Amino acid sequence: MTAVEAELMRRVGKLDPAERIGGKSLHRPFLLLWAIGQAVQGREREHRWSTVRDAVGPLMTTYLDLPARAEQVLYPFWHLQRDQLWEFADTENLTLTSDGRRPTLTALNSSDPVAGLPEGAYELISREPEFAARVASHVVSTFFNPPPPGLLEDMGLADLVADRLGRALRPCVGESFTNRNAVSDVYGGNRVMGITPLHDRILSVYSDDEGPYQDAPINEIGWIGYTGDGLRGHQQMTSGNRSMQRYQQQQRALRYWHKPVGGQWTFASWVVIVQLRQRWGVGVDHLARREFVWVLAPVDSPLRDTWPADVIEALEEDDGTLHDDTEGIPAREPSSDTPSGNHDRYRRLTAAARRTADRRTRRSRLVEVERYYRSATAREAVMIRSEDKCENRNCLGHPTERTDADAAILEVDHVDPLARGGADTPETMIALCPNCHALKTRGRNRKRLQTALLKTARLRHEAFMSSAT
Structure with a gap:
């Protein structure tokens, strides 16, 4: 992966919609997905506000269940640029609202400015189908999982991702590396931490049979008991554990890496967190401590509609309760x-x-x-x-x-x-x-x-x- 590709995946991975009543505000990911579809179809990089307003507005009403108002498109059309995934040709003559946060709708309708994907991102997506599928898979699996019927067709992405949605993400399951430095050299991410994202900001967890944590498969069902973050003292819901809690709440897939004794690090499987437990363990200081155990269920891909029925059932039953085995x-x-x-x-x-x-x-x-x-x-x-x-x-x-x-x-x-x-x-x-x-x-x-x-x-x-x- 080139440095330019890695940087673009980092930007896409950092896209973090605001929480609203009823869930996340998906305006910006939605506009990004539309822009990717335009690039894949060979359309122009820059689009006038009126074009985006008239094309994206009805799609937002259909797939995001939003009111048919131009303000719904105004928000991502302006704010996606702060994620470095959108840029304007000229904004000098735009009148902003009283708080200065965005242009007024009147100003946009009057000047009809042009905006679109940054030039480097557009060139990559329009010329490299494999990379375009990777970016689209990331956006869909993170924000529209599973994608509503008709969404990919209306976005112009159905042909691109028909057989590779989810599988287009990199690394691929089964990829192996001699050490953590080698993983980081190719896909970014921290070289030491056991719970950490790669360059695309998707969380990875690392399990080494040589320790220091006591991770183990749960007998007879093939799921995994993964020890939480923290080597000494009672483990706290901070750092990597906080990231795991967020993925549990979002029911989002993460990458599970495994290293057998004397072996290499291998991206073994996508997994989802189906439960959180707490048990007694011993820290590196040889003192007893309470530690978290995240119950991980392997799945074929990050796309929810590919997950086994027993995993879906477990996710539906999990209410985020900590099951305390130390009491x-x-x-x-x-x-x-x-x-x-x-x-x-x-x-x-x-x-x-x-x-x-x-x-x-x-x-x-x-x-x-x-x-x-x-x-x-x-x-x-x-x-x-x-x-x-x-x-x-x-x-x-x-x-x-x-x-x-x-x-x-x-x-x-x-x-x-x-x-x-x-x-x-x-x-x-x-x-x-x-x-x-x-x-x-x-x-x-x-x-x-x-x-x-x-x-x-x-x-x-x-x-x-x-x-x-």
């Missing part, structure tokens, strides 16, 4: 060096997990996430109980193998899957090495193994619950 749950703390200390913590975590499980027996506002979201409290209790060893008594793998970070290579699993009504409490959960987990899930003798594992989990649970403090 009544002890803060995370380093494991005690004494067996009695670990057993005591196990009991307290189990009690908290049962309270959470009891709440989840009732229908929640976000059914899918509440059904499958695994209790971090219960998982922590099982890890304490496992004493960093695979709990399958007949494990033939590497039950004590550890990672480079000296963590046990264990996966906490529901012996009775949640999807079949299994409880989200420690007595029905077990810590397994990856080999035993695979045998339990896909092995030929998995039914027999599941029965044995459930018995083991209950016996170990009873031993931890009954031991003396």
Whole structure:
């Protein structure tokens, strides 16, 4: 991408309509979309006020449900220039209103000035169809999502974006880079922050399997639990978290980047935020802190009409409520060096997990996430109980193998899957090495193994619950 293209995408990305009663004021994005359509069709760059007034006014009435008044067109015709996406040939003879904010309608009708896209922007859009599709896709996906029937045809953009609306945006899903600097060199954006926009101002979130955050897929549904912004202390609704909250409120898609251990940064998927949770975690200072978990649902594109039905359902149920998984749950703390200390913590975590499980027996506002979201409290209790060893008594793998970070290579699993009504409490959960987990899930003798594992989990649970403090 050239510097000129990047700068134009930055300007388009910064377009931020004012909030009005009933939603955002979309006058400026609407006029910009019309101007893009004119450039794509090979029309002149500059347009007289009377031409824009007579062409755009009726379209605003149709698609923005605005009164058929020339003042509705006057606002974007004048103010789009402050976004550096519109310019006038001559404004010296225009009489302004008493507050000096815009020309009077009488002055515009009398002098009939010309205005249009800046010359550089016009040249790019009129001569580069791929780039024109990229700009149009950005405007549509951000402000007219999904586009009302007939809008793209009336804007002269239907042929341009017929097969590439949404997909024309760059980067493309699947693009990989060796490091964050390489991403920034091509697409702009901050080189360090985990929640940050690229040059087009669309938010990106970065998830590194090597830390420092504990991001993880939510088992069985393919959604992602993404840890909020802030490395130490209780996380606050500021900075990147505030940006995430805004995207949640707008139900707008963002980019999800992922880096596996030893791998490259890859734009893995578009995602939308379907819920916000809060859990106990440990900061880089090794102290317990409350942290946000943004529940991300992958989608094919930023266009709402391409999103799966279960994602749309989740968005309709989400009212922005913070689901607090820390209430009544002890803060995370380093494991005690004494067996009695670990057993005591196990009991307290189990009690908290049962309270959470009891709440989840009732229908929640976000059914899918509440059904499958695994209790971090219960998982922590099982890890304490496992004493960093695979709990399958007949494990033939590497039950004590550890990672480079000296963590046990264990996966906490529901012996009775949640999807079949299994409880989200420690007595029905077990810590397994990856080999035993695979045998339990896909092995030929998995039914027999599941029965044995459930018995083991209950016996170990009873031993931890009954031991003396």
